[in-house]
Amino acid sequence: MFTRLFFWLLPLLLAIPAPNVRAANSGTPPAGMLFIESTLDNAAPWVGQEVRLTYTLFFSGTAPQIEDKSQPEHPGIWAHELPPENYIDSTPVSKNGELFRKAVVKQLRLVPLQSGKLPVTGYRLRGLVPQQGEASLDSRNDIETIVTAPTATLQARALPKPAPAEFSGAVGHFILTVSPKASTVHAGEPLSLSVTISGKGNLDTPPPLTVLLPDGIQREASATPPGGTASKKASTSSVSITMTLIASKVGAFRFVPVKLTAFDPETGRYETIASNAIAIRVAPAQTATTPPPTQPQPATKIPPRGDAESPDAMSRPLIAIMAAAVLALIFGLHLRFLKRYKQSGASQKNPAEPSKPSGAPPAQxxxxxxxxxxxxxxxxxxxxxxxxxxxxxxxxxxxxxxxxxxxxxxxxxxxxxxxxxxxxxxxxxxxxxxxxxxxxxxxxxxxxxxxxxxx
Incomplete structure (x- = not known):
């Protein structure tokens, strides 16, 4: 009986892997081989509160080649994609009793702009899975798979009413710091303040601040609103702006220059955050000092040209004497040269007189x-x-x-x-x-x- 049962079950056992072989050949991957999860770090944020949406790819075997097929749609939500990493790392994970590897393929910063149910849908990913289970440079025989991410839904909550009149619209937990460029200025001179807002919340657009200045110090009017430099690190953000003050009153001032009213999601209340206090000393204005006029120096009287003590009158005779001496020297040298020349010529023309012989005639x-x-x-x-x-x-x-x-x-x-x-x-x-x-x-x-x- 067992022998007959074995032969009856044998074709059935051989037929079990047949569907997998046909799926690979037809270009359809096995079920559950590649899928995406959508994860929100906060599914019920307040309006204006920043949340993060993460898309995670799960795969088994060789890692597929992936690319975006379509971007997510998010009506009523402000979204900004975080820069992707050059290399996507994967980690092993068990899912429904099966072993997979997972990798984060996309992250979005989301801020709901209105209350209610706000879905994020339509994100699709294209993947190329190696047919033989091993990656190769030739992808012509790879199996193409289109994976659609499940919908991520935000249940945005409206902010409490009534909101304070000075509410800036910022939602988050923030800290204000102020740093003056100088602690002492002269009246009428500008003073620059560096204001930094940092904390957990969306600061891509600097929120308006409440400026509190003592009498004698006012903010310089500007035709354009002050810009800011925003930065994002992990779950915190920061933005820095520059404010210019003008002091018109002499004295010492200590004050808190700015405040910010924001909604804190952690406490569920509107909070007013004050900056640190600063101390400024205003000195009297600098006056332009005019140097005393310089007294003209008495003119030095120049003696007339005929004056006996004039340097020119004394030097002219000396120059004339020196010139005459030079000319006399030149003339004397010339005469001496002529004399020597004539003597040498005469000695060549007239031979020496012969000595008279003993029998020469007498003188008379x-x-x-x-x-x-x-x-x-x-x-x-x-x-x-x-x-x-x-x-x-x-x-x-x-x-x-x-x-x-x-x-x-x-x-x-x-x-x-x-x-x-x-x-x-x-x-x-x-x-x-x-x-x-x-x-x-x-x-x-x-x-x-x-x-x-x-x-």
Whole structure:
């Protein structure tokens, strides 16, 4: 009997996994393999109170590739999505006796704007599940699954009535802090206050504050409302604004500058929150001090140009003397250069006189005439007396030019140069000079020297 029962049950046992195989092939995942949960941290908030909606994905096996198919719809609710993380972590969890992994895929900040039943619906997620149960780069054979999140419903409660006249519209538990930029200012100068609102509640829009200022200090009027810088950390928020005050009265002031009236969901009452007190000292206004006029310095009298004590009058003669000395030095150097040049030229043109042999004629002949050598020496001495320093080193042309500069006429100059030429011929020509020629040279030399001595 047991054998017959076993064979009867065998086809049934083989047929049990068949539906799963067909679902995988047809692209339909097994039931309960992928689903989403919608969770509210407060399902019954007050109007204006911030709550958080979390969408959690449950899956088994390999993690699917997911993307948003449609965004949630939320009429009557202000919503803001929290920035998603780059990597979605998953944790194991048991659900209805089965083992799953769960991961948060989306979070929204919600603020009901009206009372009543307010649903959040329509969020759908597209997932790609690997067909073989293992992730691969090729997703063409993955099973596409569209998962719809269940509706999350807010049962918003209306705020108690009547609301205080100074109610700002803020809902939450907040703290006010004020920090002045300076503790001492001069009358008429601006003073900046940094006001920070922090706590648990929605502060994306800074709530209006009640400003309480003592007499003598007023708030500076602004054409635009003060802006704020909001920040969000975990379940707390904060916003900072800047307020400018003007002090017109001198004195010391200690006061609480701002207050905020908000509805506190934790107590269910309207609460007025005061900031910390600040101390300000107002000094007298600064007056523009005009420096005393400077007395003009007496003008220094400038002496006339002709004054003997004037620096210019004293320096002009000195400059003239120095200039004359420089010119004289230059002229002297020039003359010295010319003299050396002429001496070197004469030494090249006129060779040194040969030493007379032992049989040379005497300085004076037997007839009483002077020798050519004696005549030349006497003639050179006479020329030196006229101002010609070195006649022996000059050529006939150079000697004639100098004599002309000394005022000697042309005829005597010709006679002098002719006599010197005759003397040179008598000294260096072979043979002895004739007595007649020597007599003529003596006579001409005597006449020339007599003429030169008269000058």
């Amino acid at each position: 002949s037997a007839g009483g005439e002077k020798s050519p050598q004696a005549l030349r020496n006497e003639l050179y001495s006479a020329l030196k007396k006229t101002g010609i320093r070195n006649p022996s080193g000059l050529t006939s042309k150079e000697l004639g030019k100098l004599l002309k500069e000394k005022g000697v006429k042309t005829q005597p100059i010709s006679e002098i140069t002719a006599l010197l030429s005759a003397i040179d011929h008598a000294l260096y020509a072979p043979g002895e000079v004739s007595p007649k020629k020597l007599e003529t040279m003596n006579r001409n030399a005597a006449e020339i020297m007599a003429s030169l001595s008269k000058r």
